[in-house]
Amino acid sequence: MMPVSALMTDLYELTMAQGYFRFGLDRPAVFDMFFRRQPFGGGFSIFAGLAPLLEALRGLHFSAEDLAYLESQKIFERDFLDYLAGFRFKGDVWAMPEGTPVFPQEPLVRVHASLVEAQLVEGLLLCMLNFQSLVATKAARVYEASHGGTILEFGLRRAQGVDGALSASRAAYLGGASATSNTLAGRTYGIPVAGTMAHSWVMAFTDETEAFEKYAELYPDKTILLIDTFNTLKSGLAHAIPVGRRLAAMGKSFGVRLDSGDIQYLSMQVRQALDAAGLTDAKIAVSNELDEHIVRELVAAGCPIDIWGVGTHLVTGGSDSSFTGVYKLVQKQVGGKDVPTMKVSDNPEKSTNPGVKQVWRFFDECGSPLADLVGLHDETVGTARSWTFHHPSVDSRSFSLEARGEVRPLLSQVMRAGELSAAEPALADLRGQTLKNLSALDLTYKRLLNPHLFKVSISSRLRELKLSLMNRP
């Protein structure tokens, strides 16, 4: 990944930072990153973007050009500019592993740093985590809808900017896609790359037959013919079958791609014709503005589809183009003492949870998540006894849960004093872990529409702290 300038921050972070610096407030602080609402009307999200974020944090600094630019704005004083010249992120970061199914109101990341450092990285942190979590979640939804099918991400041309495309490819793969069409993403992140052919290939030759034959000649091991340039059944399929037969005779695999028309009707017709021609191994790939809902419909209709090409909706989120992650101060230092802090809002669900926290996930005997408990980080939460889960909005609702299976703390330290605490996991391993996590998650949470609400509660101690801060004059 290309290094990111520390200037990748909102101006108000810099003006506030100068204030903290000037007024002696640049003291240890703790911020939580959490989100408020599941995207896509879904029941879970997949946390992603951590490794690229940590990489960016490690290299973060202001270049001479950045500093000259800030000086030219005429609102920053010499001593603060000198401070920025030596700025490095030296904080601690705790985070959930990428690929974790996550739920609103629980901290996904916790940053311990000086107030200035913590504030300056807010925009970058949210930008990277929000976007990759959005795309990983969309990918997981498409993957689930396809019943674990082969998903080829090819969203480059509709992605939101160059890095929007690259990080989308990473997150889509992490969330369940099998490969990307973006060659640079392949090189950068080690994602498998794949692709078929475009209409322009077919149009560049004298006719469809020549275009297909030449392709098969050049790529006998990777031939997937796009058959809808003129007429899918009468022209494309008719011209593809002889090519497929020759490849089959050589013991090669072969496939066709549908990119327009009614996919349900055409995929069934094409399958029938391929089978009738003895090409029972031939694969059918489909594309054309697919999303999880269309995929689910086609799967439910029994369409014989082997490969799903998904672009626009996967890399941008489609109709839900942002993940609602926010970053809030939960502890500050006053007079050398750590003081938990919270934002009290007229909307109870917009009030934040104060203090340094941990999230414990309770699993059943089979390893399926039951509920999450957000508590203070120094609480001891184990399997020993029954636990009280309080409603996060601090009303009177609560329930008890006896820990029958594993109780796993989800936040672990990933950065210490600005350096990685552990080696970064390989992206393919993160993808494997995501699919394992997805498979353990009860089906009711994975429904596309109106899913079961996974409970995120607060512990008795956190509830007491929250109440004491809310009732403070």
Add this chain to the structure above:
Amino acid sequence: MMPVSALMTDLYELTMAQGYFRFGLDRPAVFDMFFRRQPFGGGFSIFAGLAPLLEALRGLHFSAEDLAYLESQKIFERDFLDYLAGFRFKGDVWAMPEGTPVFPQEPLVRVHASLVEAQLVEGLLLCMLNFQSLVATKAARVYEASHGGTILEFGLRRAQGVDGALSASRAAYLGGASATSNTLAGRTYGIPVAGTMAHSWVMAFTDETEAFEKYAELYPDKTILLIDTFNTLKSGLAHAIPVGRRLAAMGKSFGVRLDSGDIQYLSMQVRQALDAAGLTDAKIAVSNELDEHIVRELVAAGCPIDIWGVGTHLVTGGSDSSFTGVYKLVQKQVGGKDVPTMKVSDNPEKSTNPGVKQVWRFFDECGSPLADLVGLHDETVGTARSWTFHHPSVDSRSFSLEARGEVRPLLSQVMRAGELSAAEPALADLRGQTLKNLSALDLTYKRLLNPHLFKVSISSRLRELKLSLMNRP
């Protein structure tokens, strides 16, 4: 802008390119970039992203690392890899000026290059132009809805990746935003930067009064106080007014920001209280998931709002997160002769317009656009006489238009043999031109919902060519 690797392309472009190279098809070709559907259900789009694209095209090459990666894929042969090692984009590019209101089915960009070169840049070209046009269009809609108000773009934390944020800031400014919060975008593109304060500033001090006083002390010329951390009217506003009075006594300007609650109710209450306190010059800034529809509602309700902070929806498009630009082969060379080509689809509106084309915009006597005529580039279209406008789907509909005002060809050459044909206009000038273009566009095309359809027709000669290709056996 950071240089972009030529590997920023879909794998199939590279595999097809190797085929063209191998089969002697790497001959001069022409591709059109056009789009199919207005985003946001609107009546116009604003074309954007050209200057960054041209800059990327000029620097495009494969690094040694890129080539090693391609070699490792084991599908590329030595002679093609050697060709890629020397690859540079040496084509000609014709394009509309950034900031032009554009409509479906007309070419926005025309690329003349060898088939391989033209194909390899497809993904990058579409990625950059699609995304910036999406955001510039959204910005123009918000600008129109605000009746030319002051729009502060602050979408960094919800943008789609690092470059997604940067190019969104550029496009938002070009489309009508007044400033960005993204400091790096400010430095990179020379966009004015602006910002207020976050809740964390208020929470970092002992109380709201101290937080406000300290801010005003540090930034007496730029004080906009965020007044909703605890309670907007009872706490925030009450604490802000004394600070505002002191600033006013010093002859300084001052403002407040609302970031939650009912903006209509609160902005009116706040205005009343500020006026009653003699702070009639105080500005009211608002934010919180704004888009053009909310802005229009608040303007229609007569809310006294001076500054609109717009983030998520502006930089991602919100519910419409992609611009439907495509890139299609319109001419190839066969036996040394240029041959117009087209994709014929079962959906007439998905059939493409063949050949090398120009777009003429007909204006009325007052400079307001009337209709666009797409014709062949060597047609002479002027003000001399009445012109026939044929429906683009080649049915029998047509109408005549007498050229009463200017008839302007919209595509001009911006790149010759891989080098810029003219100096790039300054971004602030492009913004000025956009606003001028917007103001000339009839109100009926600018309605947010169900707008008047701006007509894009084809000339008689283009119609004949299209018919001759469609009826070819």
